[in-house]
Structure formats: C-alpha cells, structure tokens
Amino acid sequence: MQALYAQLLVGLINGSFYALLSLGLAVIFGMLNIINFAHGALYMMGAFVAYFLLNLGGINYWWALLLAPIIVGIFGMILERTMLQWLTGLDHLYGLLLTFGIALIVQGVFQNYFGSSGLPYAIPDQLKGGMNLGFMFLPIYRGWVVVFSLVVCLATWYLIEKTQLGAYLRAATENPTLVRAFGINVPRMITLTYGLGVGLAALAGVLSAPINQVRPLMGADLIIVVFAVVVIGGMGSIMGSIITGFALGVIEGLTKYFYPEASNTVVFVLMVLVLLVKPTGLTGRAA
C-alpha cells in the first residue's frame, strides 16, 4: 500500500509536465485554432535557454524561470508574426504541417551542435535534498514542480476564463470582426496569446531541466503523449487539459507499477477509448 502512495505521488509529478504543456497547447488551439506541433521543440528551447543563462551568463534557475519563458515567448511571437498568421482561416492541416516543420528544423539545429545525449543542469541549491514522507523519499525539487505548476495552471485558467482580458480573447476567437469593431487590436492579441502558450511550454522546459537531461529531443519524446492528453481532455478546453494532464500522469505512474511494459502505451489506449465513447474529449464542446 505504501508503494502505491509513492507511485501516485510520482505520477502527479509527471502529470504536472503534461498539464503545463497541454495547457499551452489548449490555449493556442482554443484561441488561434492552430495545432501547435512545435510545442515540444519550444519546451526543449526553454530548457536550453536555462542552460545557456546559467553557463554563459551565470544567471541562476530562479531568474531562468522568468527569463526563459519571455525569451522563448518572443521567439514564438516572431514565428507567429512571420509565418503562422498567414494561415488564419486555412485548414488545420496547414498549421500542423508548418509547426511540425519548424519543430524538425529547431530540433535538427540543436542536435547538430549539442548531440543527442544532452547536457547536465543541476538542481538549485535551495531545492536540493528531500524529505522522508514515511511511505517514500520525496525529493524537494519534485514537490516544488507539482506545487509551482499547479499554481501556474490555475493562474492561466483564471486569466482566460475570469478576467476582462480573457473575455476579449474568447470573444476574438468567436467573432474577430465584431471584436475589432470595438477598437481592440485582434492580431496583436492573437500574437500575445501565442507568446503566452509558448511561454508556458518554455516554463515547463525550465522546470524539467534539472530532472531530465537538457536534450534536443526531450520535447519530441513528450509531445505525442501531450497531444494525447489534449485530445482526451477535449481540444481547446483549458480546465479539461489541466485535469487530464494530472490524471494521466497518475494513471501512467500506476501502470509503471503494475505492468511496466505497457507504461508508454497506456495513454494512447485511453485516448482510443475516450474517442470511441466521446469523440469531443472528456470536457470538449461539440465543434
């Protein structure tokens, strides 16, 4: 039984990354109608920016948490301005192909210069060590990841669902022409939203840098699972993606305990089941 508690907690930790990443994807899909396949590459860039800040600029983890999402977010906004914005109104497939291409290029460039096995990034001194919970030894850093990402997820949900700015955003998605008539700069808002989604990915990247290797393919390995999370949660649903992210982390963790061989397929099995029963996802609205 004790082992089970430990597995639940570990699952929650992985769920935090799924939640943060799928949240960014949901924001981008919900507001821009773009299936952002470059999300994994942007997550990877977040981790690399943290690595560069530390090793080239001597800037520590805490600043990286703030700076990396901004830097990568700006990169994302440049992408949106120069490329993605021309795809408005076209079939989803175009956005998917473009962002997939961008992901391949970004990953290729990083892989060319940094190889595939990755670079080490140490856990910040303040979060080193762990505490004994009785049923398991919890590394403090992992606990921090769960708490921090939960706060970020809820803040994003609040921003979009409960504030004036969020209301404009949602209105702009429904009817851009009308919102423009009220004197709101819709294209700029779209750009900023993409920047926000990308920033969330980069933030997840910084959070994961001390746990995983800072590797060019770290995002490519994760993005497929995260897409499954988004599909299960319902495309574009903010709360759905947060809850599904955490829940699937836990389910995956339990699979690793009971039947480890299936641990990297269980998410997809669930996706198939959900799509069969409820094609719009667990919390998705009908299109």
Place this chain on the structure above:
Amino acid sequence: MKTRSIASLLLTTALSLAAAGVASAQDKTVKIGALSDQSGLYADLGGPGSTLAAQMAVEDSGLAAKGWKIDIISGDHQNKPDIGTAIARQWFDVDKVDVIVDVPNSGVALAVNNVIKEKNGVYINSGAATSDLTNAQCSPNTVHWTYDTYMLAHTTGQALVKAGGDSWFFLTADYAFGAALERDTTAVVTANGGKIVGGVKHPLNTPDFSSFLLQAQASKAKIIGLANAGGDTTNTIKQAAEFGIVKGGQKLAALLLFLTDVKAIGLETAQGLNFTETFYWDMDDKTRAFSKRFSGKMKNSAPPTMVQAGVYAGVRHYLKALEALGGNPHDGVKVVEKMKSMPTEDDLFGKGEIQPNGRTIHNAYLFEVKKPSESKGPWDFYKLVGTVAGDQAFTPLSESKCALLKK
C-alpha cells in the same frame, strides 16, 4: 526434391566461386555502410561519430594511394529492426555494399546479422552489446569488436559481487540488449553466491524513471543493476541521485556506461561510478593523438567513444585483410576468414585477435568516474582502476555455443 535442392546449391556455389575467382585479383573497389542510430538516444555514442571513424580508418589505411577506391555511405536505423534490415537489404541489393559497420542496439544488430549472412556480406559490429552475436547466433560473416554483455557482466558485475554486493535488483531495458545483459549478469551474480531479489523491465527511451527507482528502492537490494544504455542510463543515474538512492546505502551498477553518458550526467552526480570500457581517449600517446584528430572533426568537439574507436579499429583490420588478399573478392565469408587469420593490432585497442566465433579479444579496463576536483579538462572523466586481459574478460571458447566452433 532433396536432390534437386542439393544440385541447385552446388550449382550456385560453383557459380559464385567462379564469379569470385574472376573478381578477386583485380577488383580494388570497396563500399562501406555505416549503419547506426543517427539521431536517437544512441546517436552520440555511435551515430555520425562512427561514420567519421570509418572515414578516418579509410584515410589512415593509405589504400587510396595504392589504387583502391573506397566509398562510405551511412544510414539511420532509428533503433527499429525493420528499418535496419530494410536499409541493409537495399545496401546489398542496390548499392552493392561490401561491409556494414557499427549497428548499435542489439535488437537491430541481431536482425541485421541475419541479412548479412544471407547476402554473404561482412559485418563488423561495434555498437551492439549482446553476446549472442558471437554465441548462439554467431555467423561466419560477423566480427564483433569492442565489447559485449558477457564482458560487462564478468568485469563490472563480478567486481561488485566480490566487493560484497550480493543482492541485486535489475532495471532492464525491455529489448534484446537488456535481456542479454541481465541474463549474463545474473549468471555471474549467482555463480559468485549472490542472489537476484527482483527487477523491472522498462520501455526503451524512457524519460522518467522515478516509478522504477522507487520499486528498486523498496526491494532493499544492495546493488541496483542498470541493464540499459545511453539516454536511459543517464536518466536513471541522475534521478537515482534525486531520490537519495545512493545516500540510502544502495549502490548503482552502471553495467554499460559510455564517455558521452558521463558527460551528460555531469561529474557532480556521476563521480565514483565503477564501470568497464575497452577504450578511453586518454590512455596513452597513441589514443590521445587519434582522439585529437577525431575531436577536431566532430561538430561538438567530442573525443571518440569506445564504440566509435571500435568502428575505426574494425575497418582498419578489414582493409588490412583486403590488402593481404590482393583485392576485394566481394565474398563475406572469405574476407572474415582472412580477418580471423591475422592478429589484430592498432593504436586504439593494442594487440588482439579475432576468435573463430567472430569475437575480437582485447584488454578491458575497469574505470572509476573522477571527482569534479580531479578533472582537468572538458572530457577528463576516468581514472583507471584495473585491467582485465582479453581472455579473462570475454566468453571462453569452451563456453560458447557458437555453431562455427563445432566443425
């Protein structure tokens, strides 16, 4: 039916012998295929560096000046046996490749082994670990350079059991390599009076090991044996440190660790790990000279791993055998027989030999990862702890189940 197939066999043999006879004396063209994981978790230990090693071997052989024309092509098997065999088939059928080198990932390596035997090519494997390549699944077309699971088990594994690590829990990559390494290590552990208390099989290329590590921790085994490689090993070691596994008194046995893995983990976390390799760039003047030339040509200035060094040494020996034959007979079995008949000697592995089962025998070295304070350069990672002679490290012929030995 039987007589007919024997007759056709004789006929084809006669034809191919005739063809080989015509081709041998004059033909000085060679095509080398470097098949590896070019972008995945094993790309840094093999990958583009292995292709570079093969190129350097061709240049250093000096055969071009003697009128030989040697081409190298490379391919990415993506750690998938079906892709690996498809590339190998195309290379033999369409591109007329003579020899395939490297091929990390035991699953792919064993699949490609069958294709090469069928096509009568030459196989110089350096990247794969499974000892089956020169044991149960040995082939007259195959030479296995560098290392194998038997060697890893009988060096690192044995040393740990003898130092008191008598109960083991395995974290095993769920494919041919992990299974072979676990099997060979289990044999050593039990033979030395230790016992296996449990294990878990994880999928290849797993980013998060915390669930598996907790199971290992709960087992209370003295040694957690890592029967995995590359990115899987680096993630396991890094995350084991996070969960306080080593501080809790359990010891990690990195049964297979490469130079690039140590770089990825960082000395802070990796220090003190014991493991075995057959090549390290900083062994003597010769290895340093080679490594300097090699890293000068690598994009990230990395020195060669033992896998890449094995590709270099294997290709050098292959070309020596071709030169001794006076031309390329395009007959895999014949070339491999010649390779086996000549003692091996190169700057990287020193003197050695290729046994009748295809296993290359050379020294193996027990290393320990340096403390950060002991490291003087970006790749200064290892201290030498001990040397195991080749005949002690690799499968004795008396234990080998290779069919080639029963002639």
